[in-house]
Amino acid sequence: NAGVMQNPRHLVRRRGQEARLRCSPMKGHSHVYWYRQLPEEGLKFMVYLQKENIIDESGMPKERFSAEFPKEGPSILRIQQVVRGDSAAYFCASSPDSSRPQHFGDGTRLSIL
């Protein structure tokens, strides 16, 4: 049973470009969470989605960031007009429901030149 799959593992963008991060949850998991991690820090919650719905986006910046989890296909975290401060590791987690443990992918490391 494959775990949470994230791609790409590494992404380099120049300031002003767009970054698209993808996450395929574990089979049977309909709840997806995105987190951001800076070096030597814990993960910070960004957004919580179920299929086709954003449940909680309280941790996601209002501007330039968006997330979706379509009926078919992976969840996408999109960052428009990237800035240096967006450099971080972005992790996706999934769970069968909100009361069960979240299982994480190995992240996308975003570097902004």
Place this chain on the structure above:
Amino acid sequence: GESVGLHLPTLSVQEGDNSIINCAYSNSASDYFIWYKQESGKGPQFIIDIRSNMDKRQGQRVTVLLNKTVKHLSLQIAATQPGDSAVYFCAENTSRVGLVFGQGTRLTINP
């Protein structure tokens, strides 16, 4: 606001010894806690969880203790092995805002 923190940022133990990693949380209404292990370049790996109606839960070589009175959580790892070297996070599960992670404790196993 909600916060989950750790007492020590680093911990070194001898291989074969037991280790204890501590965590304090601030939201007394939280009812579910999880310990994760994160190795370099990887995502957090689920270790063990505990709900607030329990004081103790055991897994393979790991035990989690929950003291709700003082809002304290600990992870005990028995007979540590080199593969236990990693950063350990406690996390508080809130169904509304997702997991709230502590800063992490780096555990180093000395041969």
